Structure formats: structure tokens, C-alpha cells
Amino acid sequence: MAKGLPKSFKKSLWVYHCNSGSCNGCDIEIIAALCPRYDVERFGIKLVGSPRHADVLLVTGPVTRQMVEKVKRIYEQMPDPKAVICVGNCGNTGDVFYEAYNLVGPIDNILPVDIYVIGCPPRPENIINGVAKAWVKLETLEAK
Amino acid sequence: MNTKLANKITYQIPVGPIHPALKEPVQFEFEIEGEKIINVDVSLGHVHRSVEWAGTRRNPIQILYLAERICGICSYCHPMAFSLATERAAEIEVPERAQYIRVIHQELERICSHILWAGVAAHEIGFDSVLFLTWQIREKALDLTEYLTGNRVTKGITMIGGVRRDITKDMYPTILEGMKYFKDNFEKIRKIFLDDKTFKLRSQGCGILTKEDALKLCAVGPTTRASGVKKDVRVDQPYFAFGDLDFDYITPDLITGEINGDVYDRIIVRLLEVKESIDLIEQCLDKMPSGDIVSEKKIAKLLSILKKADGEGIGRMEAPRGEVFHYVKLNGNESPHHWKVRAPTYSNILPWIPMLKGNQIADIPIVAASTDPCMSCTNRVAIIDNGKKYQLDKQKLYELSVEKTRRLM
CATH class of the missing domain: 1.10.645.10 (Cytochrome-c3 Hydrogenase, chain B)
Known part of the structure; x- marks a missing residue:
């Protein structure tokens, strides 16, 4: 677990997952992190169906032209305080699609990203590490 | 909303592109009468990465x-x-x-x-x-x-x-x-x-x-x-x-x-x-x-x-x-x-229409999932001219196709 994390949390962390045109590789690893082998639900981390309920936004994919407005709207719908995690290399840098004509990303051109999770796709351990770091951010914001 | 008969009204329900039941961006337009699906339209292109x-x-x-x-x-x-x-x-x-x-x-x-x-x-x-x-x-x-x-x-x-x-x-x-x-x-x-x-x-x-x-x-x-x-x-x-x-x-x-x-x-x-x-x-x-x-x-x-x-x-x-x-x-x-x-999903999208017609709204996720759709494999380009989208009908597609054949020859 990340440094600076208290022994017990005040709240459970609810996560909203948004696919902005990814290849599914990161998305299945996110689901794998929720399933019995890694089981993040035991820490209270849960995927929710609406951005209005979420503390953390997980964005995968390189953001295609059609998805830009939708990704922005999802971010705006989330209540403060919030954290954005970019999962996977194509959202971070463009990766193999870097020169493609239909991409507006990387994601940090569109949203303020707090945590970059690298890997193509990242392993579930790495995604969990990213979410734990987002937790630190939210807890520090609350302490202020 | 359009009316078919005076007492029968159908509703349009858009689902997607971002929706908790969908794992990938895809947009459906359902025409609903009560709980029954009358017509379905699918629009793609949200995962097109060239x-x-x-x-x-x-x-x-x-x-x-x-x-x-x-x-x-x-x-x-x-x-x-x-x-x-x-x-x-x-x-x-x-x-x-x-x-x-x-x-x-x-x-x-x-x-x-x-x-x-x-x-x-x-x-x-x-x-x-x-x-x-x-x-x-x-x-x-x-x-x-x-x-x-x-x-x-x-x-x-x-x-x-x-x-x-x-x-x-x-x-x-x-x-x-x-x-x-x-x-x-x-x-x-x-x-x-x-x-x-x-x-x-x-x-x-x-x-x-x-x-x-x-x-x-x-x-x-x-x-x-x-x-x-x-x-x-x-x-x-x-x-x-x-x-x-x-x-x-x-x-x-x-x-x-x-x-x-x-x-x-x-x-x-x-x-x-x-x-x-x-x-x-x-x-x-x-x-x-x-x-x-x-x-x-x-x-x-x-x-x-x-x-x-x-x-x-x-x-x-x-x-x-x-x-x-x-x-x-x-x-x-x-x-x-x-x-x-x-x-494969490119061929498996059209069968959605006969599959979904006549079913209930609640059956949409399981029926759509039953073909194991994979949007990131499938998405193709939609042509936008001067910011205005125009539809490619059959005649237009045919003309484009003939044009391309001539160009290649």
C-alpha cells in the first residue's frame, strides 16, 4: 500500500470507470482487480454505476474524437473532492496509437490527471496501487 | 416520440455511449412500446483509433x-x-x-x-x-x-x-x-x-x-x-x-x-x-x-x-x-x-436487430451480451464534411466504391 495511508479509512472509496476508446485490455484487468484473486472490495473499493456517486474516476483509452465531450461531462458530474486516475499507456502517452488522426488524447490534454498507472495493460496490483494513491490525495484534501 | 395510432404511442430511449450496462462505448436508439422493443438502431464509431x-x-x-x-x-x-x-x-x-x-x-x-x-x-x-x-x-x-x-x-x-x-x-x-x-x-x-x-x-x-x-x-x-x-x-x-x-x-x-x-x-x-x-x-x-x-x-x-x-x-x-x-x-x-x-463483431451486429425486436427492455443487456460483442475490434470511420455529418446511403456507397476501383486501376 502507498505511503502516508492511515491504518483505517474514514470512508470507502467508490470508483467510476469510463472507457474512452480503449482496447479492453485495461478494462478486463480492472474487473480482474475486483474479482476474487485480488478482491479490492474487502477494502471498500467498489465500482459504481453513476459518476454522481463516485470519488475516483478511472479513465482508460486514448480518448477518441467522439468521446471527448462525454469524458468531460462525466468529470463535471462528479462531486468534489475527486481524483482522476489514468489507467494504461495509451491514455498516458498515446502508446501505439500516438500518431492516429482520430485521437484527442492523451487524457491530460482533457482532464487534470492525478495518478498515471503505466503498463499495457497494467497488472491488477499496479491498478490497486494507483487507487490507493488516489486515496491518499483524498484523505489529505479532507485533512486541510 | 412519434405516434402510430391514436392510442398507441412509442418512445425513443437512447442507451449509451457511456452506460453502466455497457462495457464499451456504443450507442443504441430503442423504439419502445410499453415494455416491448419495436425497433433498434445501433451507432458505432466511438472507439475508432485509425x-x-x-x-x-x-x-x-x-x-x-x-x-x-x-x-x-x-x-x-x-x-x-x-x-x-x-x-x-x-x-x-x-x-x-x-x-x-x-x-x-x-x-x-x-x-x-x-x-x-x-x-x-x-x-x-x-x-x-x-x-x-x-x-x-x-x-x-x-x-x-x-x-x-x-x-x-x-x-x-x-x-x-x-x-x-x-x-x-x-x-x-x-x-x-x-x-x-x-x-x-x-x-x-x-x-x-x-x-x-x-x-x-x-x-x-x-x-x-x-x-x-x-x-x-x-x-x-x-x-x-x-x-x-x-x-x-x-x-x-x-x-x-x-x-x-x-x-x-x-x-x-x-x-x-x-x-x-x-x-x-x-x-x-x-x-x-x-x-x-x-x-x-x-x-x-x-x-x-x-x-x-x-x-x-x-x-x-x-x-x-x-x-x-x-x-x-x-x-x-x-x-x-x-x-x-x-x-x-x-x-x-x-x-x-x-x-x-x-x-467478428462486425458481422454479429446486424443479427442484434432480429434478436432484440419483440423482447423486453430488461432483456437488452443479456441479448446484446450473448453475441459477445467487442466494439474496439469493430469501429469504423464516419465521414464528417465541414463539421456537418452526412449519411452514406446505398447509392452514395456504390458511387464511392466505383470511384475507388477506378482510382486503383
Whole structure:
């Protein structure tokens, strides 16, 4: 677990997952992190169906032209305080699609990203590490 | 909202592109009368990443890694179909041992993908404990993939003219142990999916695709086999080492004795295919000959062969979702002149319309999921002119097509 994390949390962390045109590789690893082998639900981390309920936004994919407005709207719908995690290399840098004509990303051109999770796709351990770091951010914001 | 009769009003319900029931961006427009679906319209293009265009600016070995990222779940069949097409275009022979190793990886991917699908299907009808059960079994398949290729999802095992890693004798016990694990758990999954009352209630008689519709709309893979159409590239046009192996078409009448073409039948087909894949991997381990695993070990030399090659080739493979088709044209340049991908979901989208018509709104997720759609494989470009979108009708498409033929000649 990340440094600076208290022994017990005040709240459970609810996560909203948004696919902005990814290849599914990161998305299945996110689901794998929720399933019995890694089981993040035991820490209270849960995927929710609406951005209005979420503390953390997980964005995968390189953001295609059609998805830009939708990704922005999802971010705006989330209540403060919030954290954005970019999962996977194509959202971070463009990766193999870097020169493609239909991409507006990387994601940090569109949203303020707090945590970059690298890997193509990242392993579930790495995604969990990213979410734990987002937790630190939210807890520090609350302490202020 | 439009009115048909004075007392009958239909409503339009848009679903997507971002919706909790959808794992990927796709947009539906449903026309609803009460709880019943009258009409469906699907709009695509949210995952278009211009992969084919990028491919014509890279060399074939770089394309292998690009093709792997067309779809994260079919991350083996896309690069493999591309290398089949390139091998044909450049007339490269693949060693026999590599053919067997290719079959093992393909069947392992099929097991992984079908178990993943079973979990998603269970989730769509609200049976989350089955999702967790199946994904726990799937982790074993991922462990095995990691053991054989070094990666969990994108495998990086493909090389033009062979494979990149060998399967040696000392790896056999781990693979066989994995197969035993799947066999032990198969009965458990079969019982849940085929005998459980909840599954039967939700899947029987729902999302029916008749044999005529399946033929007319060119459905592929488990979707069409569940409607009784015997179509499987592995049997029809054997590639790799499939010609030497013992297996057959899987249709739902093997268990129930009848074909309905509903969601239940699609579950049966996928379950039986998992069993068949386990059997195929065991057969491969038995029959695998010794020899090389790649025809040309030096990548620089392989690239110079591909640079000189002039020709075209197609690669057809039976991916977990159906037939995947790649076309490659090499013309003596470093990068291919043309590369075309046709993923299975492309053929499986139109069958959604007869499947969904007449069903209830609550059946949408399970019916849509029953074809195992994969949007990231499928998305194509929509033309936007001066910021104004215009529709491509049949006449316009025909004109464009004729224009392109003239240009190429």
C-alpha cells in the first residue's frame, strides 16, 4: 500500500470507470482487480454505476474524437473532492496509437490527471496501487 | 416520440455511449412500446483509433504489436491473422512445431475468452456470485498464459513465420495441471449455467436468431452455430495444425437435441467449446513434433525478406467470437501498401436487430451480451464534411466504391 495511508479509512472509496476508446485490455484487468484473486472490495473499493456517486474516476483509452465531450461531462458530474486516475499507456502517452488522426488524447490534454498507472495493460496490483494513491490525495484534501 | 395510432404511442430511449450496462462505448436508439422493443438502431464509431491507417506507416513487425492492441481480449488472433496474411503474401513457410504451438495459444485464448464471457453474461442478469466464480477460474487461464508467454493479457508471442517462445517438455506438467483444473471445474459451471432455474428463465426463448436470419445476416462464430449453421473456419478451411487434430462443429443439439437459436443455446455452444479447447490442447501436446519454432530467427533478415516481397494475402482464423479476417498487400516497400481488418463483431451486429425486436427492455443487456460483442475490434470511420455529418446511403456507397476501383486501376 502507498505511503502516508492511515491504518483505517474514514470512508470507502467508490470508483467510476469510463472507457474512452480503449482496447479492453485495461478494462478486463480492472474487473480482474475486483474479482476474487485480488478482491479490492474487502477494502471498500467498489465500482459504481453513476459518476454522481463516485470519488475516483478511472479513465482508460486514448480518448477518441467522439468521446471527448462525454469524458468531460462525466468529470463535471462528479462531486468534489475527486481524483482522476489514468489507467494504461495509451491514455498516458498515446502508446501505439500516438500518431492516429482520430485521437484527442492523451487524457491530460482533457482532464487534470492525478495518478498515471503505466503498463499495457497494467497488472491488477499496479491498478490497486494507483487507487490507493488516489486515496491518499483524498484523505489529505479532507485533512486541510 | 412519434405516434402510430391514436392510442398507441412509442418512445425513443437512447442507451449509451457511456452506460453502466455497457462495457464499451456504443450507442443504441430503442423504439419502445410499453415494455416491448419495436425497433433498434445501433451507432458505432466511438472507439475508432485509425489502426489500419497507422499500419500502413509501419513495418510488418511493428504492426504485430499494433494489431495486438486492436482488442485486448482477442490479443492473440489479430496479430496471428495478420501474420498468416503476411506469410501468404511473402510466401514464408512456417515450421510444423510452430503450427502446433500456435494452436495451443489460440485454444488457451478461447478458454479464457469464453469463461470471461460466461461471467459477463451472469453479471448482465444480476447473478454476480457466478461472475466472481467464473473469473476466479479464469485467473488460472491467465496464470497459464503468463507462464507460457510472459504476459497476462497482451501476449507478444506472435512472430511472422512462427512464434517467439517454445513450449518445452518441462512445461508439460504445469499445462496438464491447468487443464485438469479446468476439467474439474467444468462440471460446476455446466451445472450452474444449464440446470439453474434463474439462468433457464432468463435465457430460454429470449433473443432468438433463426437459422434463416443467421445465414442472411452472415453471423459468425458461436452466434451462428447456436442457430444451427455449421460454420467454423477451423473445420472448413483448416489452418495451423487443425487439419491433424480430431474435433468437429459444436451445435446446441449435442446436449438438448434441438436448436432454438436463443441465448440458452449460445451458452451451450460456448460451454462445449471450452471442453473442446481443453481436448485440443491435450492432443497438441501429444502430437507436437520437434524442430524449429520460427522460420527466420534474425529479425533484420526477416524484415529485408518482407521488404522485397510483392504480393497479397488473406488470413482467416476462428477467433473466440467468430471468423476474423485480415487482408495484406505488400508492394516492395517497408510498410504494407494496404491492410484491412474485419473483426467478428462486425458481422454479429446486424443479427442484434432480429434478436432484440419483440423482447423486453430488461432483456437488452443479456441479448446484446450473448453475441459477445467487442466494439474496439469493430469501429469504423464516419465521414464528417465541414463539421456537418452526412449519411452514406446505398447509392452514395456504390458511387464511392466505383470511384475507388477506378482510382486503383
